[in-house]
Amino acid sequence: MTLMDDRFHVSSIFLLTLAVCFFSAYPMLSGEAVSDIWTFLFVVSGWVISLCLHEFGHAFAAYRYGDFSVADKGYLTLNPLKYSNLLMSIVLPVVFLMMGGIGFPGGAVYINMAAIKTQKQKSLVSAAGPIGTAIFAFLLTLPFWSGMAENSNLNTFWAALSLLAFLQISALILNLLPVPGLDGFGIIEPFLKGDLKKKIHNVSGIAILAIFFLLFNDTPVSDAFWTSIAFIAKMCGLDFDLIRQGFSVFTFWD
Numbered sequence: 001m002t003l004m005d006d007r008f009h010v011s012s013i014f015l016l017t018l019a020v021c022f023f024s025a026y027p028m029l030s031g032e033a034v035s036d037i038w039t040f041l042f043v044v045s046g047w048v049i050s051l052c053l054h055e056f057g058h059a060f061a062a063y064r065y066g067d068f069s070v071a072d073k074g075y076l077t078l079n080p081l082k083y084s085n086l087l088m089s090i091v092l093p094v095v096f097l098m099m100g101g102i103g104f105p106g107g108a109v110y111i112n113m114a115a116i117k118t119q120k121q122k123s124l125v126s127a128a129g130p131i132g133t134a135i136f137a138f139l140l141t142l143p144f145w146s147g148m149a150e151n152s153n154l155n156t157f158w159a160a161l162s163l164l165a166f167l168q169i170s171a172l173i174l175n176l177l178p179v180p181g182l183d184g185f186g187i188i189e190p191f192l193k194g195d196l197k198k199k200i201h202n203v204s205g206i207a208i209l210a211i212f213f214l215l216f217n218d219t220p221v222s223d224a225f226w227t228s229i230a231f232i233a234k235m236c237g238l239d240f241d242l243i244r245q246g247f248s249v250f251t252f253w254d
Helices: 012-029 036-064 086-100 119-145 152-175 183-191 194-202 204-215 220-235 240-250
Strands: none
Touching: 012 036, 012 152, 036 086, 036 119, 036 152, 036 240, 119 152, 119 183, 152 220, 152 240, 194 204, 204 220, 220 240
């Protein structure tokens, strides 16, 4: 890998997304009354950045363990348009944010698992995406549990940041569920026996639909899911009043 190799440069689209995130944060950091649109732009651009970091984690681990095709596919450039397709990777996750404020996993990198030698390495490739999400969530929650977010003059910014952090936590917990199609299953799949793995794959379509039905309806599974998210968010120092305020401002059209 060399710095001059075009396959490994940081894409201009990712840099533009970063610029939008920082530019939209500036009016809120000024402490003055600002338009709700800045919160919307901050959260959406921050969410796209998180998707890029998540998928880059998968791709980097895959490259590290032998699948060099991810470089040729542009997965190591942090370009959001390279991760699956625009509809599934960007549009639908953002629509889910707008509808209910849940971090819906989006995007996908296509890994050649046959090029990766060991079961442990295959498991780590699946885990690398959630690790990227967890690191990003940690950085977002740092101001809250460290006491940095006590400046009430920046209330609008803290509300937006707390919403973005909450979305990362919800996405992380959702994506770690051991359900086919999610990274949680990808982490354990390499260690499953062939017959069991085949049976699970045969019902994978039904399984993903079933879990989303259970999560988004009044069920014990939904209660346990949201209780876990709330517990982790509280442990990270997030204020639910701020999260609600952030979501209220985020949905400025409501």
